[in-house]
Amino acid sequence: ETGVTQSPTHLIKTRGQQVTLRCSSQSGHNTVSWYQQALGQGPQFIFQYYREEENGRGNFPPRFSGLQFPNYSSELNVNALELDDSALYLCASSPPPGHYGYTFGSGTRLTVV
Amino acid sequence: GENVEQHPSTLSVQEGDSAVIKCTYSDSASNYFPWYKQELGKGPQLIIDIRSNVGEKKDQRIAVTLNKTAKHFSLHITETQPEDSAVYFCAASFFTGTSYGKLTFGQGTILTVHP
Numbered sequence: 471e472t473g474v475t476q477s478p479t480h481l482i483k484t485r486g487q488q489v490t491l492r493c494s495s496q497s498g499h500n501t502v503s504w505y506q507q508a509l510g511q512g513p514q515f516i517f518q519y520y521r522e523e524e525n526g527r528g529n530f531p532p533r534f535s536g537l538q539f540p541n542y543s544s545e546l547n548v549n550a551l552e553l554d555d556s557a558l559y560l561c562a563s564s565p566p567p568g569h570y571g572y573t574f575g576s577g578t579r580l581t582v583v
Numbered sequence: 584g585e586n587v588e589q590h591p592s593t594l595s596v597q598e599g600d601s602a603v604i605k606c607t608y609s610d611s612a613s614n615y616f617p618w619y620k621q622e623l624g625k626g627p628q629l630i631i632d633i634r635s636n637v638g639e640k641k642d643q644r645i646a647v648t649l650n651k652t653a654k655h656f657s658l659h660i661t662e663t664q665p666e667d668s669a670v671y672f673c674a675a676s677f678f679t680g681t682s683y684g685k686l687t688f689g690q691g692t693i694l695t696v697h698p
Contacts, residue, residue, distance in 0.1 A: 474626075501683055512589075512672050512688030513627065526685055560626050564683045572617065572686060574626035 474575035476561050482581045488549045491578045493561030495542040499573065502544040504536060505560040507577070513560055519544060548580075556582045585610040587675050589689025597697050602660045604692045606673035609654065613675040616649060616656045617686070621670045630671075631658070663696045670694070 475494040483489050495502050501520045505513035515528035519538035533549040542563070548555060558577040565571065586609040596602050608616075614635040619627035633640045633647045633656065640647050646659040660667055671692045677684040 503685065512691050513686070515685035515687070518685060528685065571629055571632065572683070573629070576626045
């Protein structure tokens with residue numbers, strides 16, 4: 471198993487800018503999810519991709535968008551950044567049906583100034 | 584939608600004591616309940632999980648119990664060690680048969696184990 475890798479680890483952006491965060495899924499895992507974790511809180515579900523299609527979305531505005539590629543890697547894009555978007559963004563991958571267990575990456579710490 | 588409540592928010596124990604963290608969930612359709620440990624600067628790490636067809640699961644010093652009727656599940660850590668100090672999160676999810684539903688997390692418990 472290679473684990474879930476996220477890049478970059480830290481990022482500082484200015485309000486109004488756009489950002490792209492990247493995630494490489496664990497080998498064999500075909501579902502990827504993104505979570506936002508504000509300081510001192512539990513992770514909040516943003517959206518999930520399965521076989522390159524979005525198949526679930528949390529309570530986040532459309533300026534949060536994503537992609538999943540054929541190799542199951544994924545991107546999270548956030549447009550028109552706001553100060554409240556400052557958080558740890560976590561990617562999680564899960565194996566094919568019949569198996570359980572989400573594996574999280576170490577996250578990208580985004581600071582919006 | 585699903586709502587997960589976690590208690591306590593902070594827990595301080597002496598090394599060697601036991602620690603118990605409790606969660607309740609609202610959606611009776613949830614059927615998968617993992618527990619995660621998150622250390623500073625890292626992502627959540629799965630430490631144990633339980634499915635709704637099982638009432639209890641144990642892995643060395645860690646155990647999880649599930650009461651589907653009451654919609655409660657708990658994490659039990661015995662013989663605590665200083666390296667158990669971290670933030671612990673419970674979560675609930677629903678497996679549809681073809682894909683996994685989102686994880687709904689509790690608010691977290693900061694566990695401190697004093698030497």
